[in-house]
Amino acid sequence: MNKRIDSLQAWLKENGQDACLVTSTENVFYLSGFRSFPHERLLGLFVFPDKAPLLIVPKMEIEDAKHSGYCDEILGYTDIENPWELIQRITGPLDRVAIEKTHLNVERLEALHHYLDVKETSNVEEKLQVLRMVKDQEELHILKEAAELADFAIEVGVSEISEGKTELDIIAAIEYELKKKGIREMSFQTMVLTGKNGASPHGTPGLTPISKGDLVLFDLGVVHNGYCSDITRTVAYGDISDEQKNIYDTVLQAELSALEKVRPGVSAKELDLTARNIISEAGYGNYFPHRLGHGLGVSVHEYPSLTETNPLLMEKGMVFTIEPGIYVPNVAGVRIEDDVVVTENGYETLTKFPKTLQVIS
């Protein structure tokens, strides 16, 4: 954690900030090692330019925080204490504070002004996104394990496919097997979409039964030691049409072509456009309505963002998804998604479930 705090402290100095207050579960975890979901209660980490950080937690979480690896000061507060009054006694007034503007709520902003006499706030989110973008060895190790669990989940899901089972039946089986392995938290709501439902990039799984001739789309990921995986596979249940096969092949070719370009120095937009051009040339350009992929780490969506306009250059240690898709209403919805890490000379895919069209009979 120390290198992360050091980097943030340097940023605070450069930007003339007296402190930053980080309040999201993800960023507090990234900077302190302590991962907590305190709901309406305040969780916060103050980082100062020239002294050790201060972690604020509900009193009942103090022991957990001490065991998380965080070694600096911890302030616990009970439900009948006002944490801001306790913070004020430690920090005194602070003129300029950087916050997470898409996370901190108005009530807490007012508390910063009122109790800590804050005059001006700025946004620390971009800095933290950039800091989190390149993963260290320990993070890569955890992300690999998270991806293996995602592969396992796809295996379970595919093995459950049979006539008449509903999307929710399959999800139930996947999450059941994951819980047996100790995984409680998915990185987002598991998606299993069959037939027409798969042709919406924002479908909601429900009680639709699977039947022969359907494409079945799985999109899921787990949270493992605080890090997220995210995989999509589309499989065929029985015979599918030539057009469906053509769509599948196009998506697969787009995915593989983008993957092959991954190396340090390639731009996000080049990766997106590599896949997008293949899909456009096949005549499906209007049916690929989203970006190619997104970074992956303590959040399931983080930097880098792989869009057709992002000039950002890839660096060794960046981890992101590559997930082209084609969604033609009433014909097919196909998406193939891997988790990828940029290596010294190229890339490694963390998700390994086969991508050649799996036909379930």
Place this chain on the structure above:
Amino acid sequence: MNKRIDSLQAWLKENGQDACLVTSTENVFYLSGFRSFPHERLLGLFVFPDKAPLLIVPKMEIEDAKHSGYCDEILGYTDIENPWELIQRITGPLDRVAIEKTHLNVERLEALHHYLDVKETSNVEEKLQVLRMVKDQEELHILKEAAELADFAIEVGVSEISEGKTELDIIAAIEYELKKKGIREMSFQTMVLTGKNGASPHGTPGLTPISKGDLVLFDLGVVHNGYCSDITRTVAYGDISDEQKNIYDTVLQAELSALEKVRPGVSAKELDLTARNIISEAGYGNYFPHRLGHGLGVSVHEYPSLTETNPLLMEKGMVFTIEPGIYVPNVAGVRIEDDVVVTENGYETLTKFPKTLQVIS
């Protein structure tokens, strides 16, 4: 919904507000009938004192919003549009706007100031909490069904208890059976705690195996048609000690005594103290560290709050939990929780799973 909007409009007039902007999933659903989780995207409902409301949704959700029962204006925006610029064209500048201060983030507060020229914000949360506190017939009907599903989940969990199964095994089985019934969303993370783990009111379920002589505590609830249930039962696996039995009996007596007092006109604090006194008289006063209960509706925690200091008087149609507990480290953790509605002359419990000590052999 119209009565709810009417009431809010009257409040806006009384308080000299030009509008309120509601942004939480729960309050937007309560006021519009549209339930959505747009993550980082803006979801909002503007309510004005003298004209029809305006719902803001990501463009891809417009059709869902139209089918939700909401009949007034809807503004959709794409990912490349700035919703605030579109809102500005419709609303023009607004001087005084009421917001959810514990929900609206700083970025959106700044957008209100910048795009809508807002001069002053106030908090609408208390008003909405009070409005939501008394349920109508339709809400009561849904809450009853949600409670039945919670009863079913406890039945599944209890039937799964056997030597060596872990807490997560039991949770996996419960959520599997609920998904088979079409329930995807729990009202909070399902808790199954065994042995020592149950003696912490904030335990986290994991890979602890259940063994004979354990008390097993279940705390769970489902979200059904947008409404939450919340039930706790504690059962014995095999023989338990006399002290554990005594703790169970004390909690049960506390719960039943508080229940019997529920009727229009009784205060929240009288209910809390009725249970608390029984527990204190039995010598366990220091081991009941939380309030007696909380309101239940579109949120799993809402008004009324049943604390020993809340003078609020119960009214017909209020729905809340009654959930005394005793947690003695290394001895026993017992909590018994029902969902309760205040009726004309008393109360009705919505959760029905038996409360006499269930001993699983």
